[in-house]
Every structure is written in C-alpha cells, then in structure tokens.
Amino acid sequence: MRQRDTLRYDQTLFRDREVFEFAYVPDQLHHRDAQSRELALLARQAVRGGSPESAILRGPPGTGKTTTVLRLFSEIEEATQTIVPVYVNCQQDRTPLAVFRCIFEKLVGYAPPSTGTHVDDVLGSIVRRLRDRNAALLVCLDDANYLHESGHLNDLLYRLLRLSEKWDVRRAGVFAVSSDLALNLYAAVDVRVRSVFHPAEVFFPPYTKTEIREILAARIRQGLYPNVVPRAALALITDIAAEEEDVRVGIDLVRKAAVRAEADGRRTVTRNDVTEASRSIIAPALQTRAANLSESERALLSRIAEAARDGGAEVTSGAVYEAAQEYAPIGKTTYNARLKRLEEAGIVDLLLRTGRGRTREILLRYDPEQVLAACGRPGRT
Numbered sequence: 001m002r003q004r005d006t007l008r009y010d011q012t013l014f015r016d017r018e019v020f021e022f023a024y025v026p027d028q029l030h031h032r033d034a035q036s037r038e039l040a041l042l043a044r045q046a047v048r049g050g051s052p053e054s055a056i057l058r059g060p061p062g063t064g065k066t067t068t069v070l071r072l073f074s075e076i077e078e079a080t081q082t083i084v085p086v087y088v089n090c091q092q093d094r095t096p097l098a099v100f101r102c103i104f105e106k107l108v109g110y111a112p113p114s115t116g117t118h119v120d121d122v123l124g125s126i127v128r129r130l131r132d133r134n135a136a137l138l139v140c141l142d143d144a145n146y147l148h149e150s151g152h153l154n155d156l157l158y159r160l161l162r163l164s165e166k167w168d169v170r171r172a173g174v175f176a177v178s179s180d181l182a183l184n185l186y187a188a189v190d191v192r193v194r195s196v197f198h199p200a201e202v203f204f205p206p207y208t209k210t211e212i213r214e215i216l217a218a219r220i221r222q223g224l225y226p227n228v229v230p231r232a233a234l235a236l237i238t239d240i241a242a243e244e245e246d247v248r249v250g251i252d253l254v255r256k257a258a259v260r261a262e263a264d265g266r267r268t269v270t271r272n273d274v275t276e277a278s279r280s281i282i283a284p285a286l287q288t289r290a291a292n293l294s295e296s297e298r299a300l301l302s303r304i305a306e307a308a309r310d311g312g313a314e315v316t317s318g319a320v321y322e323a324a325q326e327y328a329p330i331g332k333t334t335y336n337a338r339l340k341r342l343e344e345a346g347i348v349d350l351l352l353r354t355g356r357g358r359t360r361e362i363l364l365r366y367d368p369e370q371v372l373a374a375c376g377r378p379g380r381t
C-alpha cells in the first residue's frame with residue numbers, strides 16, 4: 001500500500017518536516033549546475049595527490065551559496081578520504097583559533113579542550129592528522145565577511161594557506177563565502193596573503209521568479225503530501241519570495257502556511273494561510289525601502305497603513321489626504337509627489353478608478369502592521 005503518498009485526515013500534512021529546516025541540504029539543487037560544476041572542478045584538483053584550489057563565492061542572500069558548498073562537501077566525503085572538507089560558520093567562529101578548532105574537531109572527531117589551548121597546539125594536531133591520512137584540507141569559510149570585520153581574515157588565511165610550506169603537508173583550499181556585494185574579499189586581503197591565495201570567483205545571481213517557483217515546488221513535493229499546496233497558493237508564495245528576492249522566504253512561508261492549515265484541521269493550504277503566514281515573516285525588502293524614504297514620506301506611508309488597517313479594503317487618495325491634514329497640513333502638489341515616491345519605492349500601487357468622479361485607490365503591497373513597524377511606529381496594541 002502506498003501509505004506515504006496518500007493523506008488521511010488523522011495524518012499530518014508533512015511527509016518530512018526536516019525538509020523545511022534551516023540546515024536542510026536537498027539532494028538535488030536546481031539552477032546551480034554551473035556553480036556546482038565549477039566548485040567541483042576546483043576541489044577535484046586535490047585528487048591524486050594534488051591540492052584543492054580556492055574560490056570566493058559571492059551573491060546576495062538566499063542564492064544557494066551555502067547549500068551548493070554543503071552538497072559538494074557531502075559528495076566529496078562519500079567519494080574520497082584524501083580531501084577533508086570542513087564547513088565553518090564565521091558568524092559564529094570569528095578568530096583563527098575558533099576556525100582551527102572546527103578543523104581539529106572534524107579531523108579528530110572531538111573538540112579540543114575549551115581553555116588554555118594555543119592556536120599552534122591545535123595546528124600541530126591538525127598537521128599530524130593530515131600527514132597520517134595524506135589528506136588535503138578544503139575549508140569553507142561561510143560569511144567570511146565577519147572574519148574581515150573582526151580583523152582576522154588575513155591572519156587566518158595566511159596560516160591556513162602557508163601550512164603546506166611550513167609543515168610539508170598538502171596545500172589547503174579555501175572557499176570564502178560572502179553575501180556582502182559591496183565587499184571585495186580579495187581586495188581586502190594583504191599582499192602577503194595574495195602571494196598564496198589565488199581564488200577563482202564564483203558568482204551566484206539572484207533566482208528569477210520561475211526558478212524560485214521550481215525550487216519551491218520541488219521542496220513541497222519532498223516535504224508535504226500531494227495537493228497540500230494548490231497552484232494558487234504556490235503562485236502567491238512565489239510572488240512574495242520573488243519580491244523579497246529570497247527563496248528562503250518562500251520556503252519559510254510554505255512551512256508556516258502548512259502549519260496553519262494543519263492546525264485548522266484542513267488538508268490544503270489556502271491563499272489566506274499564505275497571507276496570514278507572511279505577516280510573521282520579516283520583509284527585508286520593505287525594511288530597506290522604508291529606510292530609504294524621507295521622514296515626511298514615511299509619515300504619509302504610516303497614514304496609508306493606518307487607513308488600510310482600520311478602514312477595511314479600499315483606501316482612497318482623498319481620504320488619506322484628509323487624514324494627513326490632521327497631522328501636518330500639506331498642499332495637494334506635495335502630497336501627490338510624496339504619493340508618487342511611495343509608488344516608485346515599490347511599497348504602494350496607485351490605481352485610477354473612473355466612474356462617478358475620478359478616485360485614486362491606494363493599494364499597499366505589504367501587510368499594514370508590517371508597514372507601520374517598518375516606519376518605526378508601533379502596530380495595533
């Protein structure tokens with residue numbers, strides 16, 4: 001009986017909840033073939049006694065950088081013992097000692113003593129293990145920008161990449177990951193390091209809307225029972241994730257919407273579940289957009305959000321103008337210019353309605369409470 005493929009009323013909507021966990025690495029990555037191939041090629045240089053090559057992985061948040069590396073690392077681990085892939089989260093481990101402790105733990109199988117350990121002692125143990133196994137290190141420094149910020153990037157890279165010269169082991173490879181597009185990690189290291197660090201640059205562009213939909217659909221197939229997320233709900237989730245330019249937002253929305261439906265005893269997710277779930281998701285794009293507005297534009301946006309929150313469905317330009325006058329009188333031209341700015345900023349849509357007289361309807365693209373929070377005002381208490 002195909003029990004796992006059918007859903008009974010007393011069952012959960014989830015086939016596998018782990019599929020929606022933050023640390024989940026899918027077996028198959030979509031739309032990252034080029035990057036996966038390039039990184040595999042760099043790692044492969046270590047086969048037959050060589051050393052892995054280094055790379056800098058750049059791309060905005062949620063473009064699959066970490067997942068692509070972790071996927072490759074688990075394939076390497078299955079395939080060979082002569083490359084030792086080590087993943088380090090530099091947001092957590094920001095000093096050379098902390099990073100070398102991670103490497104030690106991976107090689108030895110347990111953590112070094114937590115106090116009184118000097119970096120050279122840890123390094124000594126690492127080198128002995130590498131020699132015993134005739135293995136080469138391949139270290140992923142995820143969020144390497146934190147190492148740069150803490151002032152340790154140079155020192156760490158220097159020690160790591162010079163290991164081979166000093167101790168006669170195979171040269172390590174480094175995959176340095178950064179989602180800070182304004183930071184050029186290679187330019188940030190000094191000449192001493194550059195003499196040993198020759199990274200390839202691997203770029204991860206934002207996913208298109210179609211790509212986001214395909215990634216989400218695959219995740220849904222894996223983690224939920226069939227037909228739990230109908231087409232219309234997936235379309236809305238895709239719209240929101242594409243607007244945020246972050247597939248992670250979409251994955252989180254699927255999980256939250258399914259949890260809502262499940263709690264209600266329903267077998268399918270509705271668009272309303274998605275809208276409700278989206279309220280609890282931080283909207284990074286909205287935050288940035290609101291932060292770029294002037295004080296007076298934000299004040300106007302707050303009036304619109306209050307009207308949408310309190311007044312029901314339709315918010316007209318005329319009504320908001322009246323409400324705005326109560327706070328600080330402004331002329332029609334200034335008002336219209338500010339309204340236009342809000343539209344250009346991608347926070348509202350202005351809809352001209354013709355009929356009896358011409359009315360302009362203001363449609364908020366985000367939940368009113370979220371808009372108020374982004375404007376720095378408390379929401380409904």
Ligand SMILES: Nc1ncnc2c1ncn2[C@@H]1O[C@H](COP(=O)(O)OP(=O)(O)OP(=O)(O)O)[C@@H](O)[C@H]1O
Nearest residue numbers: 029030032061062063064065066067179215247248
């Ligand atoms: N191509 C893909 N196929 C399947 N899932 C993906 C893909 N790309 C990203 N994901 C999923 O999206 C989420 C975010 O991906 P990931 O953490 O790898 O992004 P990132 O670029 O490292 O982000 P950040 O810079 O914020 O750390 C993860 O849950 C991951 O599983």
